[in-house]
Amino acid sequence: KQEVTQIPAALSVPEGENLVLNCSFTDSAIYNLQWFRQDPGKGLTSLLLIQSSQREQTSGRLNASLDKSSGRSTLYIAASQPGDSATYLCAVSGTSYDKVIFGPGTSLSVIP
Amino acid sequence: KAGVTQTPRYLIKTRGQQVTLSCSPISGHRSVSWYQQTPGQGLQFLFEYFSETQRNKGNFPGRFSGRQFSNSRSEMNVSTLELGDSALYLCASSLFLAGGEETQYFGPGTRLLVL
Numbered sequence: 001k002q003e004v005t006q007i008p009a010a011l012s013v014p015e016g017e018n019l020v021l022n023c024s025f026t027d028s029a030i031y032n033l034q035w036f037r038q039d040p041g042k043g044l045t046s047l048l049l050i051q052s053s054q055r056e057q058t059s060g061r062l063n064a065s066l067d068k069s070s071g072r073s074t075l076y077i078a079a080s081q082p083g084d085s086a087t088y089l090c091a092v093s094g095t096s097y098d099k100v101i102f103g104p105g106t107s108l109s110v111i112p
Numbered sequence: 113k114a115g116v117t118q119t120p121r122y123l124i125k126t127r128g129q130q131v132t133l134s135c136s137p138i139s140g141h142r143s144v145s146w147y148q149q150t151p152g153q154g155l156q157f158l159f160e161y162f163s164e165t166q167r168n169k170g171n172f173p174g175r176f177s178g179r180q181f182s183n184s185r186s187e188m189n190v191s192t193l194e195l196g197d198s199a200l201y202l203c204a205s206s207l208f209l210a211g212g213e214e215t216q217y218f219g220p221g222t223r224l225l226v227l
Contacts, residue, residue, distance in 0.1 A: 034216065036218075041200075041223070042220060042221070043202055043219050043220040043221045044202065044216075044218040045218070046215045046216060046217065046218075049215045089155065091155075100145070100157055101157070102147075102154060102156075102157075103154075105154065
């Protein structure tokens with residue numbers, strides 16, 4: 001059974017700092033991994049999707065890496081801004097028509 | 113193009129009642145998935161529909177059901193509501209889920225409160 005964990009559960013950093021969020025999964029037989037952002041009381045916004053054959057994806061100040069063999073993914077946020085404050089969730093999809101499993105999320109607060 | 117829309121946005125029901133939530137996917141998307149989000153359990157997968165067929169189902173009781181119409185719009189129904197059903201219900205659409213390269217696009221959610 002696939003389990004997804006995220007560390008840390010919460011993070012508070014000063015504006016301008018670079019930071020890394022971690023995601024771990026127990027079953028390496030995934031098809032893809034996706035990072036989402038959720039603002040309080042809102043839906044999810046997709047940030048990056050990494051296929052199992054890929055090692056990383058980049059979008060602006062965001063860079064996500066995937067190490068399938070070790071069951072880990074990281075989301076790197078460069079030069080953090082107060083507007084980055086949100087909960088970040090990672091989700092993995094299985095190798096068949098499998099359900100998507102979400103991690104519990106990391107709550108990020110960027111202090112001006 | 114328009115994003116995923118969900119109606120209603122907020123809903124208050126009492127125990128024992130039933131509720132129907134609606135989701136309209138992005139135009140052209142044929143896969144619709146439903147999720148329940150609660151503070152205690154996080155985001156949990158309910159079910160996924162593709163071309164009017166339920167393709168996958170999470171570990172929820174039979175009180176939770178859904179369907180998809182020919183225009184890809186989807187509804188989910190919860191019968192005999194319980195206090196624990198209070199949650200944010202999210203719908204996501206994609207061209208192809210879990211096997212394709214498509215990103216899931218989420219709607220704003222329906223917040224259900226059961227009293």
